[in-house]
Amino acid sequence: MDDDELLFRKEGDTGIITFNRPQARNAITFEMYETLAEICQTIIDKTEPVKSLIITGSGDKAFAAGTDISRFRDFSTAEHALAYERTMDRVLGVLETVPVPTIAAIRGACTGGGAAIAACCDIRVASNDIKYGFPIARTLGNCLSLSNLSRLVELLGAARTREILMTSRLIEIDEALAINLVNESATDPMVRAHELCAKMNKHAPLTIAASKEGLRRLRAHAAQIEGDDLIVQCYTSDDFREGMDAFLAKRKPEWKGC
Numbered sequence: 001m002d003d004d005e006l007l008f009r010k011e012g013d014t015g016i017i018t019f020n021r022p023q024a025r026n027a028i029t030f031e032m033y034e035t036l037a038e039i040c041q042t043i044i045d046k047t048e049p050v051k052s053l054i055i056t057g058s059g060d061k062a063f064a065a066g067t068d069i070s071r072f073r074d075f076s077t078a079e080h081a082l083a084y085e086r087t088m089d090r091v092l093g094v095l096e097t098v099p100v101p102t103i104a105a106i107r108g109a110c111t112g113g114g115a116a117i118a119a120c121c122d123i124r125v126a127s128n129d130i131k132y133g134f135p136i137a138r139t140l141g142n143c144l145s146l147s148n149l150s151r152l153v154e155l156l157g158a159a160r161t162r163e164i165l166m167t168s169r170l171i172e173i174d175e176a177l178a179i180n181l182v183n184e185s186a187t188d189p190m191v192r193a194h195e196l197c198a199k200m201n202k203h204a205p206l207t208i209a210a211s212k213e214g215l216r217r218l219r220a221h222a223a224q225i226e227g228d229d230l231i232v233q234c235y236t237s238d239d240f241r242e243g244m245d246a247f248l249a250k251r252k253p254e255w256k257g258c
Contacts, residue, residue: 006032008039014197015043015050019114022059027068028113030087036117037091040098051205052197053098055121056105056190057114060129063104066112069140069247072240081235082228085145088113092147095120096216099209101200105189106130106182111170116144119151122212123196125189126182131170138168141243141255143234146227147220154219156181 007018017039019026042048057063075081095102095117104110104118106126115132118124126132134152136142144152144165152161156179164171176182186192200208234240238258246253 005029006035006039010048010050011194013051013201014194015039015048015053017053017055019055019057019064022057022061024068025062025065025109026057026059026114027065029068030071030084033067033087033091033113037094040094043098043100044094050100051201052101052103054103054105054190054193054197055117056193057107060107060127062109062114063106063118064111064114065109066114069244072140072244075235075240078232078236081231084235085231088116089145089147092116092120092151097213099212100205101197101208101212103193103196105193106132107189111135116148116151119148119155123184123193124182125184125186125192125196126173126176127187127189128173128185130173130176130182132172132176132181133164133168133170135168135170137165139243139247139253141234141237141239141253143230145231146225150219 005020007016007020009016009018017036019028019032021027021029021032039048040053043050043053075084101123102121103123103125104121106118106124108127108129108131110118110126110130110132112134115134118132134144136144149161156164160179171179171181173182173185177185184192239253239255242255243253
């Protein structure tokens, strides 16, 4: 990973993580996921003490437009698929375990892995051009882990989660506010995120940490179901290879259901 693809800095008591690949709509590489987890772990361990954390993307086009699709080119076995989804669950699990308030400051595209990261944050503040979702049924042909499904069900409810996955559509700002996917809209999400952090940084840290951990445990308890067979079925299919090739070639995939 280039050192500048994922940035971390502190402003007072607030940490800021920035996905910094604007030329690729901040698509996330495997190395960026690992660095995200490492930064979060330093906050958990208090080796990098902060009272709040903002996650955002460079530029005004995207928070993060999912995982860098080119990284799937070498996938060919069940273990490749399972290792990737286990990595995702581990990284998102570390983010969920951060004991301070986390805010996703979102502009533009927030899809796939980016949408999963935003869903893990405590608060989402978005600009009016947000496009949020998991369009994998029409673009790539993979699937979400059960942990990610449980996060979405907690956030959106089962019926809406089912609908957005089946239709593969993206949620825009008015609907995002109406269904509480986004907590607030703002012309400049970073400015508003800093305002919220300034307030929360004054609150009782043990109360915040205990509240977050209690909610995390409730969600995690509901996700203790086996789902490896579903991941293997999708990631080792001809359709997944076709979806990836079509995406990189900027054409529509031809699904065959095998």
